[in-house]
Amino acid sequence: MYVLILDDDELMGDLLETVVASACPGARIQVFAQLQPALLSWEKQPADLVIADWNLPDGSGLDLVRSVRKTGGDIPVLMISGRTDRDSILAAAHLGINGYVSKPFQVDVLHQKLTELVSASTIHGKGSGTLDEKMEAACNSAIQLPGQIDTAEVLSLMEKRDELDAIALAQQWKREPGLSAKLLDVANSASFRRSGTSVKTPREAISVIGVWMALNQALALSLDIAGKLSCPRLAERARLEQEQAVRVAESAGALARKVGDNPAVYYTAGLLSRAGELAALKVLQNHCDQIGELLEVEQIDSAITCWAEKLGNQIKVQWRLPLDLRELIGAVYVLSRTNVSRSKLVMRTAALLAAEQAESPECRTLLRRLGIEHKDTEKSDARPQP
Structure with missing residues (x-):
């Protein structure tokens, strides 16, 4: 399964990637920050699921939706936007989108929406392929590590996020390799390389991306049912x-x-x-x-x-x-x-x-x-x- 994400906020793009990987195990995910590269990618290889932001540096996510609907009438399309007015929602709905999620969104709500949009047969590839083929495909897909992060525990932490800091969260998650790896991944994304210094520990990563984003990444991973063996x-x-x-x-x-x-x-x-x-x-x-x-x-x-x-x-x-x-x-x-x-x-x-x-x-x-x-x-x- 191939998923195309279009969002110019790199942190939000990373979070969307995590949520999609949790809802669609084994999916190949590509994240774009600008409209034109996303349009070119769609023309070259249509995706099985499209998630698009509205406002972009070089246009509107609605332009991508129009292109999708010209050639892929049955492809699930989800709009993610900070626009919450009735006219915007109706304009997007007129193009035949399958869902509209307002920013800031709740990770668990988005996860549920994605699982409803994509059928189980599509998510799991209808069971086709040998084990070796699946292992080979995993090397090029958005795989997340299995973990024991409890969703209720993360939600409880979110309720008192104003009292938390990087030190407290790093201590809380010190034995979670999957979450540690994901936090390092997000913190070392291009927007955080400007100083020329790489992030090497979860504590540093949380300091860079912030407590709110770290908690949302943890929540997305906790919802990954396939990750809980x-x-x-x-x-x-x-x-x-x-x-x-x-x-x-x-x-x-x-x-x-x-x-x-x-x-x-x-x-x-x-x-x-x-x-x-x-x-x-x-x-x-x-x-x-x-x-x-x-x-x-x-x-x-x-x-x-x-x-x-x-x-x-x-x-x-x-x-x-x-x-x-x-x-x-x-x-x-x-x-x-x-x-x-x-x-x-x-x-x-x-x-x-x-x-x-x-x-x-x-x-x-x-x-x-x-x-x-x-x-x-x-x-x-x-x-x-x-």
Whole structure:
């Protein structure tokens, strides 16, 4: 499924992308900030769903709606606009739109509207395609990681958002790799690169995009039913992968403190170190839903072995993670013997400690290179903050 979004507000475009990805798992989503590129894209490849803002720098979203209706009479079209007057709504309705949502919108209301607009058969691709084809397609679609973010909990936080700050929210979500990744993605979008400094921790990301936007991103992710794995085997594997990621994060943060570095970036890298595995599990859940069968443990293991690395590499690029953060994540899995970067030594050592391989020759060698006594790794009296 291909979804075209047109909105000149980059933050709003990011939020719409998250909501669509939650409502339409596996969809390929393209966001445009100007009318003309969106029109060219539509002419080249018509979308299966169109979401358009009204006021744009180079025209009106109504022009895109007119083009859609000329060639795609049955394509669902949703208008998103700050215009709430009766004349505007009637003008849009006259063009045959399927829904009109006023800004600022409620994420849960928009999510419900999208699920009503797009039939289940369209969303899930009617079950076609092999598992490998779905994994390959996921590398180029808006995949979100499975998580356990509770919608009621996020709504409760939204009620007291005036009392919250970046530190409090980062602490609240310190064990949510999917949400952490999404916040970094939004904060590192083009409109926030003007300073030339990349955002590398959830706390920094929330400070950049604001508490309101961070809460809305969390709410959109919490509504992603496909992200909450219903297959018991997949859910259990996801729990184990997330627990391992947290162990790596905490070990990396503790080691960073011992060598005199700020633990925050190390913690983030550890938390995201199982992104590929979690992404593979979500695709596996979608596959199970489509074929109506449960997968055996051997099938799950095989799929993760074959696809986790590629999915991880692809989605790290999609999330716009800074290069040095990607390299820290990569060091969790492999480290060249000639590598003398202290930060990468920390990450690889943390991975071995988290895997209970402290006695291995590799781990002992890395600890010596870091100047840390083996006994100092046995206990840690403080855990790093994200």
